[in-house]
Amino acid sequence: EIQTSTPNAPNTGLRNLGNTCFMNSVLQALVMGQVFSPQAFLEASRPKRFDAGSQQDCMEYMRFLLSSLHDEERMTFLHCQRPSNVQDNKEQKTLIEKMFRGQMETSITCKTCLNISQNNDVFTDICLAFPPSSSGGISITDLLNRSLAPETLEGDNRYACSICGSLQNAEKTMRIVEEPEYLTLTLMRFSYGRTLGAIRKLFDPVFIPATLLLPVETSSSLGRAVHYIISSVVVHSGATANSGHYYTYAPPGRMNWFEFNDSSVTTTSWDSVSNMSRHSQNATSYVLIYEKLSCEDRGTT
Numbered sequence: 615e616i617q618t619s620t621p622n623a624p625n626t627g628l629r630n631l632g633n634t635c636f637m638n639s640v641l642q643a644l645v646m647g648q649v650f651s652p653q654a655f656l657e658a659s660r661p662k663r664f665d666a667g668s669q670q671d672c673m674e675y676m677r678f679l680l681s682s683l684h685d686e687e688r689m690t691f692l693h694c695q696r697p698s699n700v701q702d703n704k705e706q707k708t709l710i711e712k713m714f715r716g717q718m719e720t721s722i723t724c725k726t727c728l729n730i731s732q733n734n735d736v737f738t739d740i741c742l743a744f745p746p747s748s749s750g751g752i753s754i755t756d757l758l759n760r761s762l763a764p765e766t767l768e769g770d771n772r773y774a775c776s777i778c779g780s781l782q783n784a785e786k787t788m789r790i791v792e793e794p795e796y797l798t799l800t801l802m803r804f805s806y807g808r809t810l811g812a813i814r815k816l817f818d819p820v821f822i823p824a825t826l827l828l829p830v831e832t833s834s835s836l837g838r839a840v841h842y843i844i845s846s847v848v849v850h851s852g853a854t855a856n857s858g859h860y861y862t863y864a865p866p867g868r869m870n871w872f873e874f875n876d877s878s879v880t881t882t883s884w885d886s887v888s889n890m891s892r893h894s895q896n897a898t899s900y901v902l903i904y905e906k907l908s909c910e911d912r913g914t915t
């Protein structure tokens with residue numbers, strides 16, 4: 615059921631149907647990208663493994679949703695395929711591919727034989743891990759740069775080199791080779807703590823920049839920086855992974871910022887969003903969606 619706060623307003627709330635904030639928060643984040651209608655989403659079913667009325671991870675739901683929509687649309691392409699345009703259908707992208715899919719290249723260089731093994735993978739979101747020293751605060755830009763920085767594989771982490779036929783020290787590099795229209799960044803706030811023996815939540819404050827530069831490069835082409843602007847932020851409010859509440863911040867039409875919290879829609883400020891930890895202790899950013907800026911948006915000709 616959709617509830618609109620004022621007639622003709624772009625700001626629409628979604629009623630909580632009993633712990634359905636995992637769905638409402640993601641829908642509200644996606645709808646801000648003007649990609650989907652909320653009605654279409656409400657008609658979609660939840661993942662079978664999600665028990666009715668229990669707390670769920672909103673990101674698990676989002677990945678399930680995007681992957682189901684992609685599969686459904688792919689099936690439709692196959693059924694509607696005519697022999698004359700087999701090639702066209704292969705190149706036809708689904709809505710999810712057009713909007714959220716990017717491509718990443720992983721290279722591993724063996725430090726002994728210098729052989730390079732390369733792999734290309736598609737992604738719909740990038741997970742950002744917190745460094746051990748970030749409890750005082752860190753920016754999204756730093757987290758993203760860290761996740762794309764070369765990583766040395768050594769010790770317990772050594773690489774099984776097929777040329778050497780044994781475990782070797784190696785360097786792993788990840789590059790974005792194709793950028794998505796909507797870049798989804800998931801903060802790894804829920805991690806398994808060995809000392810506790812349970813999933814714990816990391817409260818590290820994160821500064822959210824309004825715009826972001828994503829480095830895109832291939833091994834055969836010069837790198838370029840793609841401009842993005844913040845589109846929505848999904849918040850997890852609560853002390854643990856198994857409890858709490860999700861809601862979304864977004865600026866419809868890139869105007870004023872609103873908090874979409876189940877059926878309640880209230881105005882807020884960009885400062886409360888970008889410096890969330892200063893305003894609340896338990897409420898932390900969890901999923902950020904950035905939208906790619908066109909040249910016109912950036913004011914260049």
Ligand SMILES: [Zn+2]
Nearest residue numbers: 724727775778
């Ligand atoms: Zn080797």
